[in-house]
Amino acid sequence: MEKLKVNWLDKKLNVIDFAFQSLLRHKTKNGLIFLIFLVIISIISSIFFITGSLTKELMSTSKSLPDITIQKIQGGRQVVIEDSYLSSIEKMPGVESVEPRLWGYFYFNELKANFTIYGMDLNTLEADEYTKIDQQQVQSPNPDYDMIVGTGVYRLLKEVFMEQNFIFNQSNWEQEIACRIIGTFKAETQLQTNDLMIMQVEGARKVLEIPESTYTDFAVYIPNPEEVQNIAIKINRLYPELRTVTKKNIETTYRSVFNWRSGFVLSGLLISILAFLVIIWDKASGLGNEEKKEIGILKAIGWDTDMVLSVKLYEGFFISSFACFGGIISAYIFVYIFKAPGLKHIFIGWSSVYPDFDLIPFFDFNYLLLIFILTVIPYCTAILFPAWKVAITDPDVAMRNIN
């Protein structure tokens, strides 16, 4: 009596074949599970896509950030910094240049919007960096008060008919300041320039009420990245009243915020997955009579428990994997084609200034693994025990039904 020689690979392929067929046979039941899971997974994937894109955008814009930003702190709050510090910092070895910066925020009551004001010499701007606006109608006031605004700002100002001439005013000012808008910024990284108003330095000084010989902060440029930390420490030691923020600090903070936010939402979603899986476990445990009979028949004609268990596990694997795959694709479409309405704002906040900007497509295989581990593996775990319970059905069940 010879032992039965079975090619295990062929047998495995048969199992997979049958599992697949079996899935298609119970379309409604499986379809529902598939759909629910797909929706959950696409939300998770959307979060990763959005976070990834924002991080990518952050990384590309942070290249232009200064290596160190120096601020003066008094009483725990930021105050203007005197230009007397400039020379000693410039002289430090490793420092390429120090740029004093003048900027701040201006809250415009009528539009309930916060604008960023940045002072610089407008004449240094290249022609292609901004779009000129025709200004024949407006009187020509002080060129010190010319400004260029971001497209989001321009859009808003149009609503209040201030797109040619913007009036700055505060309740404690004696006189209002009128600024002529001579151009708009081309929107490349829209996220960055949208609430921006760039003025000549003197105009900015007046609007932001920053005294002469002082600035908002200094931007320090250091060619060798390894020296940044050391120089920052040196400056701190020399001038304890100054605060240094390195580029890496900023990147890390943003990353942490994105991570924190996405992690938070993710945790919430995981709980919903858990609930979903508990239901699945419960459902899979309660065997329908038909299913029990089918398994009984299979066992009776020679299928062993291992094989039936494999079939059930593959069924689960296929459903969850396809839902995973489908979820990721849906998420991609949702985020990059439909621009992720609603979900996007959890990460970038709501503001009337932000229009629909395009997220840079982001894709990383690492995240595929992560999504897989957070979805397919828990699902297969949840069905393992119920699948086993089904698979151990005794073959004589097939006969018992008729007696």
Added chain:
Amino acid sequence: MKESLIVLKRITKIYNEGKLNEVVSVNDISLDIKKNEMVVLKGPSGSGKTTLIAMMGCLLKPTSGEITIMGKSVSKLPEKFMNQFKLQYFGFIFQSFQLIPELSVSDNVELPLYPLGIKPAKRREMSLKLLERFDLKQRQNFKIKELSGGEQQRVAIIRAIINQPQILLADEPTAHLDSELSQSYLEYMKALKDSGLSVIIASHDPRVCEFSEVDRVIEIKDGQLKL
């Protein structure tokens, strides 16, 4: 003298042993089925013949006693090895055929071939050959629920013999059949016996018991052999 095929030694099957609803289904039965025999286990419903034939076909394990099939003791075998056995040597036809209704005819008959690791093309070839022999080839893609009783009967037979078994067991095969179908069924059994199989049928149908090809009729009553 014919070779022994299945030897049952003092087989007993008790359900719910020790509990209030304890049932002794089969009580101390010893049997010896020879090769190429056609044997009928005769008895009324509840006599234990279904349980007995299930144990012979390795579908059920006895509570005590020993079953030897072709010289190998199988009563203690774990399921995996028992199944290897089943797949090699047995074919079983159930009382209500027990076909999977949503599957097609060919899918149903090919089921025993899956665990044997037989590739889809070969499976199809084997099933078509038998379907043709039993005049069902044109029905191969029909779902079971679309077939008549006689056609389902033939599908059940094909499924039982597709793995080229040496022993065919049938439980009350004629229970839902009219006399014409019963007769054709018995003709099939004869043909199979002629081709070398051993056939064991559990039935209380007199047409079966009095079939000419039957070598032996073993009477079972209340779980015991009626001598």
Added chain:
Amino acid sequence: MIFHPWVIGMITGDFIILFLILLGMVNAGIINKSWDFEQSTPLQYKLEKKTYLVSAIMNFTMGIQIALLLLFVIAADEISAVLPGAMCATGTLSSNSFGFPLLFLKLFLAFLSFFWLIINYIDNQRENYPLIREKYQLLIILAPLYLLQTILTFLFVSDLDPSVITSCCGVVFDEQQETIGGFLADMETAISLPILVGLYLLIVVKNNLFLKRSWREKMPFIDILLWLSILGLGLATIINFASIYIYEMPNHRCPFCLLQKEYYYLGIPIYLSLFLGVATGISKNITLRLEYLFKPDDQIQGFSRKLNKVSLISISLFLVFAFAPFVLYFIKTGSKL
């Protein structure tokens, strides 16, 4: 730190594995308590059915453990972006005292689980499950280690502090340092490489498929020692030799960076071939030791032969992958680093 998505992934994975192992352990205990193969009682049948559950659990767990190992390394890499001073996984792992021990524990458990599955497979080939008591006892020993893994993960993750500066691979694997990392990096390749190749040749010759079986089977313990030495030297070689030529920088000796996209995920075939080779090589010896249960059963001998073949092919591939960067670099530049 706790809400970082990768951290959530790690914790979720570890919990799932722990849950599965506990389920397996409980059932293993139940089976061991009352298992009596000779009996034909309903209880015995129930226990037989439970064995399928335990097998399925362990197979599944093994797969997850490997996935989690990969996840761990990737997570360490992603988290490094928010840890000051860290530029890759090394930084993350060295940022607290739990990182590297956790990595080694995960690796160790992956190997142990693999061996358990081999034993399980062998046991299942025999009708009376001769090793059932022993193998489930082993499982009950394995379970606390998985618990330890989960605890360590928690400790590791909660100890991650974005405000504490950690070191990067340049520091951890700096040959000037007096640490294990430094030692590995400092290892004189003129000595370690020939030893590695020597061990490899020894193993190949000893286990050559064309030699008489008796030679192959001798000295399973020595064989295991050889494989373990290859594992150790192999890892060292990755750090102080292969990585240099993959990064094309004499001081970049990171064992994790080569798993990243920018180096074409080269690390994956390198590590896979090394681990698979060692795992199957050691398993082969386990199988041979258990052969006494099966004589004269061809199935098991065939199995040990298959394991042997896989181990030799795998470790050969590892050497190819480990030396290829050097060869390519040499061809490209005509010099060595």
